[in-house]
Amino acid sequence: MAAFTVNKFSPAILFPGRVGCSRRCFFKTSTTTTPTVRRVFAAKVRASSTVTFTGAKPDPVLLEKEASTSKDILACPICYDPLTWNGDRALSVESIGRSSLQCNTCKKAYFGKETHLELTAISGATEYSESLPPSTEIFRTPLLSYIYERGYRQSFSTGSSGFPGPEKEFEMMKDYLKPVLGGNIVDASCGSGMFSRIFAKSGLFSFVVALDFSENMLRECYEFIKQEETFPKEDLILVRADISRLPFVSSSVDAVHAGAALHCWPSPSAAVAEISRVLRPGGVFVATTYILDGPFALLPFLRPMRQSLMRISGGHTFLGERELEDLCRACGLVDFTCVRNGLFVMISATKPS
Ligand SMILES: C[S@@+](CC[C@H](N)C(=O)[O-])C[C@H]1O[C@@H](n2cnc3c(N)ncnc32)[C@H](O)[C@@H]1O
Numbered sequence: 143m144a145a146f147t148v149n150k151f152s153p154a155i156l157f158p159g160r161v162g163c164s165r166r167c168f169f170k171t172s173t174t175t176t177p178t179v180r181r182v183f184a185a186k187v188r189a190s191s192t193v194t195f196t197g198a199k200p201d202p203v204l205l206e207k208e209a210s211t212s213k214d215i216l217a218c219p220i221c222y223d224p225l226t227w228n229g230d231r232a233l234s235v236e237s238i239g240r241s242s243l244q245c246n247t248c249k250k251a252y253f254g255k256e257t258h259l260e261l262t263a264i265s266g267a268t269e270y271s272e273s274l275p276p277s278t279e280i281f282r283t284p285l286l287s288y289i290y291e292r293g294y295r296q297s298f299s300t301g302s303s304g305f306p307g308p309e310k311e312f313e314m315m316k317d318y319l320k321p322v323l324g325g326n327i328v329d330a331s332c333g334s335g336m337f338s339r340i341f342a343k344s345g346l347f348s349f350v351v352a353l354d355f356s357e358n359m360l361r362e363c364y365e366f367i368k369q370e371e372t373f374p375k376e377d378l379i380l381v382r383a384d385i386s387r388l389p390f391v392s393s394s395v396d397a398v399h400a401g402a403a404l405h406c407w408p409s410p411s412a413a414v415a416e417i418s419r420v421l422r423p424g425g426v427f428v429a430t431t432y433i434l435d436g437p438f439a440l441l442p443f444l445r446p447m448r449q450s451l452m453r454i455s456g457g458h459t460f461l462g463e464r465e466l467e468d469l470c471r472a473c474g475l476v477d478f479t480c481v482r483n484g485l486f487v488m489i490s491a492t493k494p495s
Pocket residue numbers: 274277278279281282295330331332333334335336337353354355356359383384385386400401402403406407408
């Protein structure tokens with residue numbers, strides 16, 4: 143059994159000179175940042191001796207993965223009961239498109255499309271369709287899906303938005319994910335799968351689910367993967383689902399990551415409640431989004447501006463730190479932490495053990 147000592151997040155390593163905590167610093171850690179925590183995990187990750195992570199990549203050899211159990215997480219988005227495979231279990235990027243699964247309870251069948259597994263509640267409907275708000279629908283367009291990783295996402299790191307960029311974001315989130323390394327991870331609202339691919343290639347997780355509502359984003363992810371000869375295709379599947387109706391068995395997921403997505407969700411509370419439902423005790427939620435609070439938020443014109451933006455887009459841009467913490471707490475998550483840089487914030491919270 144492994145005992146992992148998780149150090150307090152240390153942004154100084156990533157952003158030298160930016161940490162600290164006078165009001166003039168660009169980068170600050172929340173007062174609620176988790177203190178040094180010592181956790182013992184018997185669940186998915188086992189090792190023969192005590193391992194202390196101090197920021198370096200852990201030796202994957204030390205992580206004995208129970209991959210077969212941690213992959214059995216897919217559930218009917220209607221009943222939330224486990225799905226059974228018709229034929230062979232198809233747990234790889236390529237074979238998932240030919241797969242078919244059935245819910246034992248409602249008997250509904252779910253099918254793979256060419257690039258992904260379709261697990262929305264209305265999959266299979268022929269006459270009925272519905273649109274989600276613009277903040278969701280805009281990402282379904284072929285154009286935005288195509289340009290997303292060809293300049294659009296990179297633009298988050300320019301100007302005052304403060305997103306550090308994928309490599310640094312991954313380094314940062316690894317600190318939060320240390321307690322669940324070796325387990326499975328859902329990259330929720332993965333877009334074209336930039337982080338899903340990083341997770342799969344890192345070897346730090348037994349299994350990765352790249353989930354998004356946009357079939358075009360998933361198609362882009364599939365194409366990116368196809369271009370990489372040595373990509374570990376058996377460690378990842380692409381799933382189309384709505385964040386407010388996650389197709390996973392309750393308490394089956396070790397980690398959920400949601401990069402730059404919370405502000406696009408039609409209902410962050412429905413989404414975080416779902417994330418909380420699927421996380422196992424001790425499971426970790428880590429997310430990035432845009433934040434706006436402090437003295438600026440008091441400017442009289444900002445509140446109505448934010449409300450108009452939310453009305454038009456249907457998303458929830460620029461929540462404040464206290465709102466984000468409250469959201470996580472209200473949805474049953476604890477140990478909220480928050481690291482910010484300009485309008486960028488990375489939050490994490492844990493399902494109580
Ligand atoms: C700004 S992109 C973020 C992509 C990626 N995670 C990143 O870090 O760059 C937001 C993503 O949220 C997805 N999204 C929006 N509404 C969603 C919903 N209701 N369910 C699932 N995904 C949704 C969009 O399709 C889009 O791919």
